[in-house]
Amino acid sequence: MNRISRFLWFCSGAHIDTLEKHPTDHNKYVGIGATIFFTGLFAALSGGYAMIFVFKGGDLAWLFSIFFGLIWGLAIFNMDRYIVGSLDKNASSNKQLLQATPRILLAIMIGIVISRPLELKIFDKEIKEKLKVSYLNGQRSKIDTLNKAFDKKYTIEISKFNDQKAQRDSLAAAIKSDRQKLNYEIFGNKTTETSGVMGYGPYAKRKEAELKQREQNLDTLTADLRKTERFIDGRKQFDGLMSEKLYTTKQLDSLANIAGFADRNWALGQLSFNADGTKDLNTSLAVTFIGLLFIFFECLPVFVKLMSARGSYDHAIENAEKVQVHLSDKDRDMEITVADQIQDTRVGIRAQQRVDELKS
Template sequence: MNSISRFFWFCSGAHISTLEKHPTEHNKYLGIGATIFFTGLFAALSGGYAMYFVFKGDAAAVLFAVFFGLIWGLAIFNMDRYIVASINKSASTNKQILQATPRILLAIMIGLVISRPLELKIFDKEIKERLKVSYLNNQRSKIDTLNASFGNKYKIEIGKLNEAKAERDSLSNAIKEDRQKLNFEIFGNKTLETSGVMGYGPYAKRKEAELKQREQNLDTLTADVRALEKFVDGRKQFDGLMTEKLYTGKQLDSLSNIAGFADRNWALGQLSFNTDGTRDVNTSLAVTFIGLLFIFFECLPVFVKLMSDRGPYDHSIKNLEAVQVYASDRDKDYEIAVMDGIQETRIETEIERRKRQLLHPSQEE
């Protein structure tokens, strides 16, 4: 437990030899250090997953993920450690808040960066479903755009084809009607346009000759329609319309599985909205709360350091820093004094007096 405590003290950025002299401060800095450590751990997991996703399918994907995860986690850990350690508890409350403000903003940014890859993993199933809908809509829109462009490009040819089809269909229907009237005439069915006398008479022969001529015309018109259709289909094949089809379920699954980071990130943002454009409150709150949780977790060490009272450890650190500043000034004063020819014993006496006055001002008085 002593080793674990010292490790977390190191994570908190505390001066361990000084902290050991103040048992009442041990738990506070152990908690701060543990929070910083686990923030770095989450950052490593987040960065590792993001890198694994980028190189997914590559043989070295796991190696890249582990390497980048360690680098990213250590970077975030070091940054958090610096943020907490740089808050000076000896300063006034307003000054501490002023010192912490840019660090809190930086912590918020770090929290957002850490939370995004983990949110992508948490909502993986919902993201894939939203991507499938998006890909299907995009493919449908692409096909509609190609068809509209093709229609504008070959407007004359398509117009001729449609006219020929309409004329063919009209002629085919008319031939069917005339064929039925001819049958009525031959078999003696009485109508407004038939005589009602059974037999193959002059009227029937004339109607049959007309039908044969019209059937020849229909054959010629059908051949023209086929030629136009062949031309239009050839143009569609050349322009790529014949190869563009709506995705099948299997194709959509494959596309969603290999979707890139940008597509998945976009889909995560779209989860807050339904397909009809209305806001999905439940999903939006879930995504928001997860992001806020990581932001709060990242800012927690700073808040703990700000909210905690100035303890004996902080006073000891202040005195230690004062001694170090004094030692630096002493070396400088000693050099100046030697240059001025002042005796070494007088210099040492004056230095010791100033040291006692700095560390124990009440005794000196």
């Protein structure tokens, strides 16, 4: 426990040898040091997680992520240690508040930077689902855009194809109706368009001849339709429409897993909105409060030191600083005195040398 306490005192930026002599302030600086340490730890985790997306795909991505995460954590730890350690508890309340203001603003910025990657990890499942929807909508929009551009480019061919198809369908329906009428005529079914006499008579022969001619026309029209269809399909293949398809579930999972930091950050922002664009209050509050939690955690050491009363350790530090300043001033005065004496000696030596020269 003694080693842990000394380590946390070091984290708090306190002078350990002086703090050991003042037991009443031990717990305060243990708390401050622990907060700074865990802030650095969270920063390391946050930075390492963010670096995963930067180096994703590399053979040593995990190693680089750990390395840069540790560097980032140590940088934040050192900055927090300086922010807290530089607050002067021996100054007046107004001066302390003035000193703390820029430090609090810096702590807020650090808290925002730290919280974002951790929020991405907390809402990882929801972010992946949002990304899948986004990728699917993007692919659907891309296909729609290609189809519209193709329709505009080949308006004449598509219009011809539609006309041929309509003519084929109309002719096929008419042939089917005439075939039924011919059967009625042959088998003696009485209708408004048949004689009702059974047998293969002149009327039936004439209807069959007309029917064969129309079937030949249908075959010719079908051949032309297939030719036009093959041309359009070839153009679609050439323009890339045939290769563009909606993503499968497996493809969407793969895309969501390899999404970069920017895409995930965008998806996290979109979690605060419903599909119809309205505000999702519950998710928005959850994301906001998690971010505020990390910001408050980052500012906590500064607040603790500001709110804490001036203890015996602070008095000891003030006295030590005064003694150090006094010794520094005394040393500086001694240095000035010695320098003046050396200068006077040099002047005396030069004067004596001048006198000796004149005598000689």
